[in-house]
Amino acid sequence: MTHTTVPEPGPPDETAVSAAGKLSEALETVERARGHLYSFHQLIGGADFAAEEAAELLAQAGHKALADEVMTEIVGRNVLPGRWTYQVVDDFDATYYEPFRDLERRVRDRLTGGRKHVYEARLKEMRRTHGRPGHEATPEDG
Structure with a gap:
């Protein structure tokens, strides 16, 4: 049985490296946006539980109609x-997110x-002061 070795691609040219770097940068921005989406998710969840607490306090203060309105209109709302x-x-x-990442x-x-x-590694090598x-x-090396 013979094994065929697939040759390693040569170093990518600058335009290819720039293109891959730009797409990676775009994905990093999507990652940040996704983090904000998770923040939104958690903030809304916290607000929903706080609204429920407010309804309980309204009921304790004798404002049952207002408490019921908060519970039926806001708590658990889409x-x-x-x-x-x-x-x-x-x-x-x-x-x-998943199609972009893939x-x-x-x-x-x-x-x-x-x-x-790769783009950043090349940039680092160009910008650092050797030695x-x-x-x-x-x-x-440190």
Whole structure:
């Protein structure tokens, strides 16, 4: 049985590295947006429980009608038609985040051999002062 060795791709050209880096940068922005979406999810959940506490306090203060209104109008209410925030997060992940992340990985696999931050590594090498403390190429060089 013979094994065929697939040759490693040569170093990617600058335009390919820039393209992969730009797509990775875009994914980083999507990651940040996703974090804000999770913040939204948690903030709305906290507000829902706080509204329930407010309803309980209204009832204790003798304002049963107002307490009932808070409980029926706000507590447990959808944030979008038919959706609580966890459903918004799940839909975002399935519809946008996961396809974006998968495509970014495929582009990186093809253009940089799967290596992350090739653009930044090249930039670091160009901008650092060789031989100067605090400008080492890797932690092992320090």
